[in-house]
Amino acid sequence: MVTNDFLGISKMNFLLETLQVIVMSIYYNMEAFVRLFIPPKNKNVTGEIVLITGAGSGIGRLMAEKFAPLGVSLVLWDINQEGVKETSRLVKEKGVTKVHYYLCDCSDKAEVYRVADQVKREVGDVSILINNAGIVTGRKFMDAPDSLIEKTFEVNTMAHFWTYKAFLPAMAANxxxxxxxxxSSAGLIGVNGLADYCASKFAAIGFAESVALELLATGKDGVKTTIVCPYFINTGMFDGCNTKWPLLLPILDPDYVANKIIEAILTDQVYLLLPKTMYLIMGLKNSLRWKQAALLGKYLGAFENPEHCETTSLKLH
Known part of the structure; x- marks a missing residue:
């Protein structure tokens, strides 16, 4: 009798939760459709403390410049002193009144924690954390020294663990x-000749998604997350790289990418894939058999010889 009652309750719960999923899925699809015509309003970030890693050049510098007139306090991290100092000067010209820059090697856990503590003392609790620092070796797997593979993971993946550990507790408490x-889009689809880079970006995406789910599961829905996956950006990180089909997968303009990232942050967009064709490509990849997916990869240029890219030495974002 007890067993039958338990089974009955279990079936009822299954039906109710299934119905809830169906109804909410329809609602979210309708919401997404409406947003095609009525974009969400930008949130007010005045007074927020924004920390950007890899802020000494490239996308990091551009994001800092675009945040400058929004009334935030900027905290800039980079391993390059001259670069981060120059970014600090540029954002002041753009209107920011509070900017602090620090030398920090994000691949060094102890240094990340040390500089993070310094930021908390001197500036306050970071409320927008942008993990932007990244490197690429540009070596095929069997040609890449172990030390460079380890460095790729230390910067592109493990640094995210340490910065989250340092700054997430205050966000969660509030x-x-x-x-x-x-x-990177290389964290969604494997690319010939970028095994360590792809693996590090796959890991970074999986980590970010998992933490986002942890936040939702613990009721911390006020801590938002955004995962950005762009195709090659013309920042110097992939100098010389070409795209097989420029209309389908163009080499991205850095200013365009920075604008889209800021827009995604201000509208609490969870995933940002660039260009938009990446959404279609990902849908195809996840629905095709392996041979078909490999054929698609070949068509898109994933099998092209990457050696024409000038990434044979370690490069940063």
Missing amino acids: NHGHLVSIA
């Missing part, structure tokens, strides 16, 4: 904040 992971 149920307010934003975690941003600048990953």
